[in-house]
Amino acid sequence: MPIYEYECGKCGGRVEALIRTEKDVPRKCGKCGGKLVKTLSGFSVSMASSGPKHEPSAACASCPSSGCPHSHR
Ligand SMILES: [Zn+2]
Known part of the structure; x- marks a missing residue:
């Protein structure tokens, strides 16, 4: 399940x-x-729990989370 982190x-x-639904999004x-405001760290948490699609390695430390050129799939 997607857990997002928001910052005031x-x-x-x-x-x-x-x-789970749009109604669960905290507004205030x-x-x-x-x-x-939604933060990106919450997004990476949900990525990690979704499966081993992108296993972070030392070579990936500098990759942007949305466009890793190392193609771990
Ligand atoms: Zn506040």
């Missing part, structure tokens, strides 16, 4: 949310009511 643009607080920070 106002206080910098982080919120992790399990997104629980502390200050600021706007939440």
Whole structure:
């Protein structure tokens, strides 16, 4: 299941949310009511749990997560 991490643009607080439907997307920070922005770190977590499609290695440390040229599939 996709778990996304959101960061508050106002206080910098982080919120992790399990997104099953559009309604699960958090809109506001629980502390200050600021706007939440999805962070990329949450995306990589969901990638890691989805299977061994892209196993990170030393050679991949500098690869962008969306376009690894090493093609681990
Ligand atoms: Zn906040």
